[in-house]
Amino acid sequence: MKEIMKDALKVEDKILEDRHHLHQNPEVGFNLRATSAYVKDRLAKMGIESKEYGGPIPEDLRQKFLFAGFPDMNYSTGLAATIGQGSPCILLRADMDALPMAETADLPFAAKNGFGHMCGHDSHTAMLLGAARILKAREGELRGTVKLMFQTGEECGCGSKFMVDAGILEDPKVDAAIAIHVMADQEAGTIHFSRGIASAAMDTFMVKIQGKGTHSSQPQNGIDPLTIANQIYTAANLMIGRETDPKETVAFGIGKFGGGNAVNVIPDTSEVMMAARTFNREVRAHVIKRLPEIIDHSVKMWRGTYDMMTFSTPSTYNDSDLCDEMLPFIREICQEVEEVDCMAGTEDFGYVSEKVPGMFMTLGAGKPGAYPMHNPNMVLDESVFKLGAAIHANCAFEWLRMHQK
Numbered sequence: 001m002k003e004i005m006k007d008a009l010k011v012e013d014k015i016l017e018d019r020h021h022l023h024q025n026p027e028v029g030f031n032l033r034a035t036s037a038y039v040k041d042r043l044a045k046m047g048i049e050s051k052e053y054g055g056p057i058p059e060d061l062r063q064k065f066l067f068a069g070f071p072d073m074n075y076s077t078g079l080a081a082t083i084g085q086g087s088p089c090i091l092l093r094a095d096m097d098a099l100p101m102a103e104t105a106d107l108p109f110a111a112k113n114g115f116g117h118m119c120g121h122d123s124h125t126a127m128l129l130g131a132a133r134i135l136k137a138r139e140g141e142l143r144g145t146v147k148l149m150f151q152t153g154e155e156c157g158c159g160s161k162f163m164v165d166a167g168i169l170e171d172p173k174v175d176a177a178i179a180i181h182v183m184a185d186q187e188a189g190t191i192h193f194s195r196g197i198a199s200a201a202m203d204t205f206m207v208k209i210q211g212k213g214t215h216s217s218q219p220q221n222g223i224d225p226l227t228i229a230n231q232i233y234t235a236a237n238l239m240i241g242r243e244t245d246p247k248e249t250v251a252f253g254i255g256k257f258g259g260g261n262a263v264n265v266i267p268d269t270s271e272v273m274m275a276a277r278t279f280n281r282e283v284r285a286h287v288i289k290r291l292p293e294i295i296d297h298s299v300k301m302w303r304g305t306y307d308m309m310t311f312s313t314p315s316t317y318n319d320s321d322l323c324d325e326m327l328p329f330i331r332e333i334c335q336e337v338e339e340v341d342c343m344a345g346t347e348d349f350g351y352v353s354e355k356v357p358g359m360f361m362t363l364g365a366g367k368p369g370a371y372p373m374h375n376p377n378m379v380l381d382e383s384v385f386k387l388g389a390a391i392h393a394n395c396a397f398e399w400l401r402m403h404q405k
């Protein structure tokens, strides 16, 4: 057995302790005060100093999230820390945020505050703390720097961006980055990855339409915002069908739509909220150019006005050469590694992988057919967390040795 795997077995109880604590105390969004404080404290006890990356959220973004119906989130508590020194530098990413949903699985460490770690980010944080423990004990043997990234707001699609904007990829400059996501409906202990595009890009358009409310018997005195919403709905769906290559995937959906309260009132306002997930860069560029045009023209055609907010998360891109370098290091820990099609979901590791060569992989923590991620009954096989910690540590350790200067 590889030495680093033996190290991981020794820290397994700490990984589980961290996971249970985080699971029982979930926080959502960007302002993860208690979670970040816990991680900071755990790192400090290992002799690792961490630094906050993020701070106040830019005002325009704060307004966007308010517009989208999130609570007011004005601060991001991302953390970064380094082990070793100098160049080269490899970044290991974990996300820390939970979902605004209560879990129904009957776990002894279930959360009771109405939020839930139904995307497994508690285990990502615990696995990276485990990797930190392993790597700190081997700091003298490291041939460069390991940068630990504990991000907020992955479920908001841009928590990683705050840290990238705040300079986490610099000083020392990051040369490669990896991230692991657990999957409850993937066979326990297997690793899946894909080359090139590894997750969908997601572009969200939220439109609030201002019409002019009136009595339904006097439509000539008003501007009907529901007519406008209806026209946007139809035109947007038609555009996807008529203007994108049928061989390319566009998962388009209008998930929030409507307005009004009474049968005899033409309402004052309406709203339409839509998102498009794409994999092909040209298709994405066309869709995100055309949807605002369709919205603008439809509203103007019927004499309304509107406010629009957009959010975008790029695709995660797996660098094929980096995958080839990492695969032997992953296989030293976990033999069952499979190359698969990219996932339909979105992952904000995309903001890291668009700047530096990256590899995103999934670690099976259940079995096919089990309750999937984001399901209130989702449970994870905890025996795989030591593998995740060991993969992080082994990839970092060996990749630095391979590229030492």
Ligand SMILES: [Zn+2]
Pocket (backbone or CB within 6 Å): 119, 155, 373, 374
């Ligand atoms: Zn998720």
Ligand SMILES: [Zn+2]
Pocket (backbone or CB within 6 Å): 119, 120, 121, 154, 181
């Ligand atoms: Zn997730």
